[in-house]
Amino acid sequence: MEPPWLDDDLRSISFNSTTTTTATDINRSTSSESEATWTSSTPTKPHALSGDPCWDAIRRSGSLSLTDIRFIQRLGAGDIGSVYLANLKSSSAAVFAAKVMDKKEIASRNKDARATTEREILEVLDHPFLPTLYAWLESPKWSCLLTEFCPGGDLHVLRQRQPCKRFPESTVRFYVSEVVVALEYLHMLGIVYRDLKPENVLVRSEGHIMLTDFDLSLKRDLSMSTPTQLFPNHNHLNPPPPTYHRPLDPPKFTSSSCILPNCIVPSVLCFHPMRKRKKPANYGGPEFVVEPVDVRSMSFVGTHEYLAPEIISGEGHGSAVDWWTLGIFMYELFYGVTPFKGMHNELTLANIVARALEFPKEPAIPAMARDLISQLLIKDPDRRLGSMMGATAIKHHPFFHGVNWALLRCTSPPFVPPPFCHHEAADNGCHGTPVEYY
Template sequence: MQPWLDDLADDLKSMSFNSTTTADINRSTSSGSETTWTASSLASHSTKPHASSGDPCWDGIRRVRSESPNGGVGLSDLRFVQRLGSGDIGSVYLAELKGATGCMFAAKVMDKKELSSRNKEGRARTEREILEMLDHPFLPTLYATLESARWSCLLTEFCPGGDLHVLRQRQPGKRFDEAAVRFYASEVVVALEYVHMMGIVYRDLKPENVLVRSDGHIMLTDFDLSLKCDNSTSTAQLVSDQNPPNTAPFSDYPIEAPQFASSSCILPSCIVPAVSCFHSKRKRKKKPGHRGAPEFVAEPVDVRSMSFVGTHEYLAPEIVSGEGHGSAVDWWTLGIFIFELLYGVTPFKGMDNEFTLANIVARALEFPKEPSMAAPAKDLVAQLLVKDPAKRMGSTMGATAIKHHPFFQGVNWALLRCTKPPFIPPPFTTQDIAGSDESCPETPVEYY
């Protein structure tokens, strides 16, 4: 256990929530310092329909706020049940709101000093600030924040289905069938499309960061590495006559790159901007059977970084080579993500991290002979894993180009939330997290 974990456990214990605070939080005898926390809940939640509509956790938060002298939510209002997982800068705990049985949260407690030391590129937004900006069915709901001199605690939605890394290991052959991959990938595409529209590069897509909610739909989590520059906004366009016919060959539907402006006339909070905000695109000759309809395209093309961030097996070539990167790295990681869900392995993994990075930059993409995959799935992965970010699918037209790929044929993008998930987790009890999963004993189950 890292030293800061002992300090964190000691600080949490010093709050004296109640005698039932989890025994899984080990107290350190080396620290006797008191920690003062300040707490607040999000006043803006009423403007977030996806986060507040019919959500019992919001009802619990409102009740606590109404009864609190300062109108906030404090640590004394929570019962910490168990630690769910830990990382480089903090831990995630399962927390229950007192007086609201079954109202569970994922409490992510982060070390501010460690967080600051990792933020070498001077990112203008913290994870808290990014989550406060976001309101989408496939992204975390931030219910409240608690702060101390050393710690920052975020109360977010608890996902009882765990993450896709663990769920994949439970599948036959430790991989998903193509229909399940299509379902999870389509929801991730929509989540990334929204994040990009808000001018954010996610940079940490992997199965461990895609969680399964109680209804079986996904939640993209962990925005520690996300990049949002205050001086950069997403560029939006209304593009017409670009829909490819469903009968087109997989690689035979090039979409002309739009003439992006250096800045946007659309504010990140503008979900349905006026048509006058968009630049027009010159018309292209229609193909037979082509039903051209205006489409919304947004990519944070101005956001650039030189930082080396991410998970080794998922790093894009431009990150490894240090050439600088933008939003196209998210489409590379989508390709790795789909490959891993289909085959149970990542395509460029080497004997160690050094070999993995060398493979990412220099080795050609190869598909395993078994299991056999349909051509559209392999073609989509191949177009996402183009090493030149300028030629990578999604680099100019974003999610719009990806949605039109034949792999996603039949997906109703407007009604994804109505699609039946391939897996719906059973009703959750705290006994479910008493130990690691027997089906993959070396992989801890993380439910945040």
């Protein structure tokens, strides 16, 4: 029997109306639609899904419609829809995260002519730290994506359950390492993620991570990006000695491109992001770098506390914004707060572009961690770690000493969620294994 709350929230979805999810941008809204015909599509990489019980259930079901899906509970909601725990009525054992999106809301928010839809992003992904797209359903107004469900919830909720609401160094290194590899893969596909934060990093059943929510991602034609480059190699066994950076002097005022209507720091910001890059130091033999580090966008997108200075300046940004957000992400995992948060959003933006990075006295974190965060949070994107050599430079930082990048999937996770009882969740929820997205 369907749970009583389905009447108010999900019954309309099963019979041709819906709401959607995004968990990031700045405005929120919901909407509904009248009855429409749904069409379904399945991934073009069935070989990669061989033996996956969710894929097997999809394949056995043949052509799907929204009425073939049973919505169990809502996992999260945002400005263009909602994400639900769901399964197929023909196979209750296979559970999915069903994301139902309003196409009109997607189009109105997608002001970047070169950006793309989340479905188009997901259908090209094939990586252990990124979502598996099993199927999508389309109507003239709505899209429903069926992707992998992660029973461990997100890192924001998991961090809040830790002692003092912070992760220890070994845990931070584990999660940041996997995020670096995921971002490297996205950049190689010409995708700038633009929305890294703990809420968008989910924990799979085996404890490894999965990035989610690609609503704000930018996908570029690889032919427009930098081809494979050859750089000097940073020796794995004998890395160069670390450099400790004093806080950078604020960039001098050069234009009036600041987007803040009442900028409280008029003497800073508005640096030009296209200054000539420094050549990487020579530490050994050649290193191949295939990330398209020169993709550009003028969009103002993201979460306020995670926005990079070049996004705020409005003068264009590229894949270096993902390395800035990695620095904010790492800082938050260590300290439980973000470094530039102000009393309100405008002050937060002003802090990002003007205030020097500071580290709290407590808790004390390793010097290598502070150095990595400092190099990721350099305000000038051309001087930021990763801007020239992408993830290659970041992987060689001493903070990651001992990380076997080729065997991350074989590393024991710091947290493995208990088995999720999706049968019980359909009635009363599975107590003891709460799942919270966003």
